[in-house]
Amino acid sequence: MCGRFTQEYSWRQVRDAMDLTGPAPNLRARYNISPTTRIDIVRRTSVSRELARARWGLLPAWWKTPLKETKLSTFNARSEEAPGKPMFRSAWKVARCIVPASGFYEWTGPKTARIPHYITARDGGLLAMAGLWSEWTDPDSKESLLTATILTTAASAWMAHIHDRMPVFLQPEEFDAWLSAKAGKELMLPAPDHYLTEHVVSQRVNSSRAPDDDPTLIGAVS
Structure with missing residues (x-):
């Protein structure tokens, strides 16, 4: 799964990596x-790709419960199930996205002493996580909200010692096929074992309330 991650990049970095246009x-x-x-996502427009902001936790257009009462955990979607699952089925068909990331966290150890691991691309580049998006309107406020989820797959052999799931990572040559929905399940594969690297970080990141503007959270600890 992927329940916490980082987005640390300049506009030039994400623009060049994702072939974006616009100001x-x-x-x-x-x-x-x-x-x-809110997270950054990359989605396809009629003429190019754009960087947009979305609530992390997909809500389909038909969802009728107000946001303040919604308790769903839809920040991840299992790629094996998403094409047929009502919550994600429509988005799988027509509303694909990429979630750019500089890294993500996973944990090992008992619940009383969880050890956080920060996982990044071995070459230092941006990660491109496969995702889905949906435009949803809150029935109470009538506010239109862009929402998104990150797709996961079974862990690679390298990842399995940390967690049994991992995000689906796309390569640049796969971006068009994914965003246009010309490809699907055949892209939902574990990353190669040489693709990622990791190090243990401070247990301060065990709390979702740790400041998200604190770069020391991703620093290696012994």
Whole structure:
């Protein structure tokens, strides 16, 4: 799964990595992104790709419960189930996205002494996590809200010692096929064992309330 991650990049970095167009947005490095907060996503437009902001936790257009009463955990979707699951089925067909990330967290050890691991691309580049998006309207406030989820798959052999699931990572040559929905399940594979690296970080990140603007959260500890 992926329940916490980071987005630390400049506009030039994400623009070049994702082949984006449009004016430079005001980006802020974030080191402790939690579900239900806003995240950057890349989605396809009629002429190009754009960087948009979405609530992390997908809500389908037909969902009728007001946001303040919604308790769903839809920040991840299992790629094996998403094409047929009512919560994600429509988005799988027509509303694909990429979630750019500089890294993500997973934990090992007992619940009373969880050890956080920060996982990044071995080459230091951006990670491109496969995702789905949905435009949803709150029935109470009538506010239109862009929402998104990150797709997961079975862990690679390398990842399995940390967790039995991992995000689906896309390569640049797969971006068009994914975003256009010309490809699907065949892209939902574990990352190669040489693709990622990890180090243990401070247990301060065990709390979702740790400041998301604190770069020391991703620093290695012995």
